[in-house]
Amino acid sequence: MQIRVVLDYRSPYAYLANTQIRLLSAPIKYEPVDILWVMKQVNNQPSPMCPPKAKYARLDATRWVRQYDVPFSPNGRLIEAMKLGQFKNDLLSCAGIAAQKLGVFERGNNALFDAVWAEVVADQKRQDELTPTEPDRLCLTKT
Numbered sequence: 813m814q815i816r817v818v819l820d821y822r823s824p825y826a827y828l829a830n831t832q833i834r835l836l837s838a839p840i841k842y843e844p845v846d847i848l849w850v851m852k853q854v855n856n857q858p859s860p861m862c863p864p865k866a867k868y869a870r871l872d873a874t875r876w877v878r879q880y881d882v883p884f885s886p887n888g889r890l891i892e893a894m895k896l897g898q899f900k901n902d903l904l905s906c907a908g909i910a911a912q913k914l915g916v917f918e919r920g921n922n923a924l925f926d927a928v929w930a931e932v933v934a935d936q937k938r939q940d941e942l943t944p945t946e947p948d949r950l951c952l953t954k955t
Contacts (some may be wrong), residue, residue, distance in 0.1 A: 814839045820847035821904035822894065824873040824886070827929040830921065831882045842921065844908035848901050860895060864928070887931040 815838050819826040833840060851858060859866040877884040893899040904924055911920025 814841055816841050816843065818843045818845055820845055820850075821908065821909075821924045821928050823847060824869070824929055825876075827873075827884075827925045828873065828876045828880060828882070830925050831880055842908070842912070842917065844905040844907050845914075846902040859864075883930040885929075885931045889930050890928060890931075 815833065815836065817829065817833060818842055821827075821844070831890065849856060854912060859869045873884070891930070894901070908917070908921060908924055911917045911924075914920075
């Protein structure tokens with residue numbers, strides 16, 4: 813049986829599910845989406861637009877973080893940029909789809925979630941992965 817996961821990297825619940833679903837042995841089909849577009853189609857609004865819903869979501873996500881014992885340090889700068897419309901809504905989902913097409917979805921998927929919901933972990937992973945030859949590998953020229 814294949815598990816189908818429809819996700820948006822902006823959702824803390826998608827992040828939490830991602831920390832657990834990869835523990836299963838079943839094959840997984842991931843489908844990144846733009847949740848704001850989906851919500852508009854069904855006449856719903858995101859949690860930040862509804863203060864009681866947002867308050868409950870924060871409390872509930874915190875409970876699940878404790879239950880799963882996973883890192884959770886939301887990237888405040890990125891989340892604020894999203895709220896202010898300074899970050900294109902579908903950019904993260906498009907990056908996930910691009911990672912699928914490039915055959916690097918697992919790494920890209922985890923990096924995208926970490927960048928939004930586990931900023932401290934993402935920063936540490938970037939530091940751990942850098943090597944002295946990294947600029948050359950990335951085609952950056954030294955001046």
